[in-house]
Amino acid sequence: MGFFQNFINKFFKNLFKGKGQVKLGLYGPPNAGKSTLANAICKDWLGEEMSAVSNVAHETREIVIKEQVNIKSKDGKKELAFNLVDTPGIATKIDYEDFVKTGMKAKKAKKRAKEATKGVVDAIKWLDDMDAVTIVLDATKDPYSQVNITIVGNLAARNIPVLLVANKIDLKKSDIKKIQDAFPQYDVVGISAKYGKKIQDFYDALFKVVK
């Protein structure tokens, strides 16, 4: 039943999928800067932000979609239109006590943990709908984590075009090469979403990945 339902859904979705309706998903562990990147893209091309950002992990706990984002290549000759999908951070452990440590009340922290768990499940379920994915990693952190490896491995198995972003290159501890070494099959673009640093490189790489 589920299989046929999926098949029918996909068939109709493809049938009515007009040009420029590419779904670009931002995936990655919590606090890697997915929402900050989403905001940078939207600010650049739409003049407005799309997601709330926070230093406390799991700020994004629901899928957020920005429709019809149009970006242009550096020479202005090419245009790419997509729906941008910001997703909750994917984690293996969500503990309300981590939120309590940031000063949050226990009740609120438990609610946040529950919503974040739901968010992980939701983000994974949405993968099937993505036409391309940008994996946002924190370049100051060890890339060999279970979360990163599972996300990258699964996207490769699903044949979804992937662009790897090493975010937070404004920080001294950042190491793009370490990410490149961890995932040699992908191009890695180093950016600082917060300060808009090298963001043009990200757009250029997007044109290569999303065709």
Place this chain on the structure above:
Amino acid sequence: MPHQCVRCNTIYDDGAEEILKGCKCGGRLFFYIKKNKLKEVKEKTAKLSEKEKEEIEKDVFELVGTDVKEGDPVILDIESIRVLKPGKYELDLVHLFKNEPLIFKLEEGKYMVDLAATFKDIFKGKKKK
């Protein structure tokens, strides 16, 4: 595979009437446990207080979403998600990425194994800006 009532810790085998109708204690939430993990889970859940059990029950029903009718028993596959204390979750990404059913919902004595997909329906388009 054994199913454990979250409220009273009673273990039931597959197909037990209690799983279909709800536990004798009135509990409607069961953990679905693989045999090799049974001992570990039993030990952990035995330490939970009544209040904690109630909290877990409430949280899981909220996680399942609005599709579960009141009175329907729910079985949580703890291979994918563990909630052995309120507010503390462990997620098995490999399981989740496999698109294996997260939650088994029982209806008219049958397993509904596609409930995870309802997450998508519930949230799809909900937060478009």
